[in-house]
Amino acid sequence: MIAAVDFCLSSPIPSWTILSHSDRRTSWRAAVSPIISAESNSLFQQSSRRRCLFYDMHKEVIPFAEAWSWQKSVVEERKTLIDSNEDGLDALIALQHQPVYTLGTASSENNLNFDIKNPPFPLYQTERGGEVTYHGPGQLVMYPIMNLRYQKMDLHWYLRALEEVVIRVLFSTFGLTASRVEGLTGVWVGDKKLAAIGIRVSRWLTYHGLALNVSTDLSPFKEIVPCGIRDRGVGSIKELLIGYDGDDGKLIDIAHDSLVKEFCQVFQVELCHQPISMLNH
């Protein structure tokens, strides 16, 4: 039985949960951080969900290189723990990026409408799957660093699960009916892609993740063939909300809160806020 709750970040009640069997192998550092219950308005504590460290920078615009470096160091640290038969907790980084283009491992220069040596914004060749995409302010980016041994050891399942998070957000919070397109990973409303997904997996540890256009300026997408798909476009939540003339910041907050809630539901985790300084150690 699951109690229906509003996910509330404003008055967290730090508490200790009984570590489940899988948690006992986690490192001491993770074990000392307080848990923020998803149900801060109720006395009922859900102790059956795996804890997941949460680095929430969704209001901030972070340079791509910095966030990339954080992910890689978290993954390296976990691999070291895994080598000695332990593991750290899963982590989720949420943020916005400064304008940037990123390429995946198989990315083709044909999908760039500019000279690769002279890009309009910084361009990074990354180790994730997928083709070229754009990240910028107004777009919510989520980088889950999950050990799929605790979920399902199936990359396709993981991609579908990331899509599921976004599909649920779009429907439950914005009343938008989104869908998947077989063979074209991502989340679509009509023939416009609202969320792009691209991941890297190393020893079942995933990184990189998803990017959802909330109030993004979509014009930088014209300089590329996004994700290598020529006959479809890119959209954002804002442009699909007919008659919305409210604050972009508010839209971002609403989308973010929904993303976090659906992420916890789909992956059955409990988020545990961490100070950003923990990423820079």
Place this chain on the structure above:
Amino acid sequence: MAMASRFWASKAASYLKISTFNRAFASVVKDLRYADSHEWAKIDGNSATIGITDHAQDHLGDVVYVELPEVGVAVTQGSSFGAVESVKATSDINSPVSGKVVEVNQELSSSPGLVNGSPYEEGWIIKVELSNTNEVKSLMDSDQYSKFCEEEDNH
């Protein structure tokens, strides 16, 4: 009738040294050694040919890109030496043995699908000069690997 054809199929299979009627329906080749990260190694004296297994390619789906190491680099048992990309997910390929890369399969640059179509033959990925032949003992044989796959799929 079905019994007879199954009998002949399994005779043919054992001649060809492939095991069939595996619940996962992925083929496993006898005489190869296997790592728990789903790479195979064909040991020939002091050298090994390495690739990913049928089970691995089946789970990945269509491989669109293979990241190959440079000839001459060192590889370490259990560590990543390259990557395969399939539908927006790029995953590490780990070496089942330690040594030095002496050859890479350049065909994979233009035909990454060989990994799917022929994971044990034309889809080979690298050839390595072993630095420690004892490491081979820690790898699984085909029966152990088949069982390992079954258990993992039921996880």
